[in-house]
Amino acid sequence: MANICEKLLAGCIGADCDNPIFAGMEAKAWIFNKSEIASFTYSQTNPNLITAITMKTYDDDGTDVSYVGYTISQLGKTPFTGTNTSLVEGNISNKFTETFNFVVPDNSPTAAMLLDNIANGKFVVIAQNQYDGSDNQGAFQVYGAKKGLVATAMERDAYSEDNDGGWAVTLTAENTPNSALFIEHKTGTDVDTESYLDSLVDCGE
Numbered sequence: 001m002a003n004i005c006e007k008l009l010a011g012c013i014g015a016d017c018d019n020p021i022f023a024g025m026e027a028k029a030w031i032f033n034k035s036e037i038a039s040f041t042y043s044q045t046n047p048n049l050i051t052a053i054t055m056k057t058y059d060d061d062g063t064d065v066s067y068v069g070y071t072i073s074q075l076g077k078t079p080f081t082g083t084n085t086s087l088v089e090g091n092i093s094n095k096f097t098e099t100f101n102f103v104v105p106d107n108s109p110t111a112a113m114l115l116d117n118i119a120n121g122k123f124v125v126i127a128q129n130q131y132d133g134s135d136n137q138g139a140f141q142v143y144g145a146k147k148g149l150v151a152t153a154m155e156r157d158a159y160s161e162d163n164d165g166g167w168a169v170t171l172t173a174e175n176t177p178n179s180a181l182f183i184e185h186k187t188g189t190d191v192d193t194e195s196y197l198d199s200l201v202d203c204g205e
Contacts, residue, residue, distance in 0.1 A: 016134040024130035034148040036067035050183040068202040104167040122148035142181040
């Protein structure tokens with residue numbers, strides 16, 4: 001008899017020789033205030049796959065508001081360096097810590113106001129992997145969907161050659177239940193995840 005809540009392996013582990021894994025992330029990500037997301041829609045066949053995001057259309061006082069997300073664009077050859085997920089061993093169940101790193105390439109009053117809000121906010125970030133997975137559904141990875149990412153480190157070194165004097169920011173979600181979550185959106189039978197995410201954001205342009 002299996003233990004309560006025991007997870008059982010249900011598939012083979014091996015490399016996809018026709019689509020071998022490789023490292024790397026694209027330079028653009030999408031960030032949302034977690035409190036402004038109404039819900040996620042999950043795949044009926046895979047609990048690690050999100051198919052849609054519903055943004056709130058009302059404020060806490062009932063006022064109609066169209067909440068949106070924003071983009072994070074990075075410079076350099078290795079955007080979002082240090083982003084990772086690691087196992088956290090627990091007494092009852094094992095969980096995961098998600099870490100998302102990015103650089104704010106600015107140091108100004110406008111940047112300071114942005115950083116002050118990041119320092120005390122809770123976020124969901126979607127980043128694009130260069131490798132799209134053996135099932136072609138692993139390109140867009142979601143961080144913080146369950147518990148929200150919070151700032152755990154923010155640092156600016158005026159002489160940093162790595163960040164050119166910008167702010168290095170680390171967002172973390174501790175003890176999350178999933179090793180990874182992804183999003184794939186379809187309109188009809190066409191996969192249009194990137195354009196769908198773009199439709200949810202506004203950068204004031």
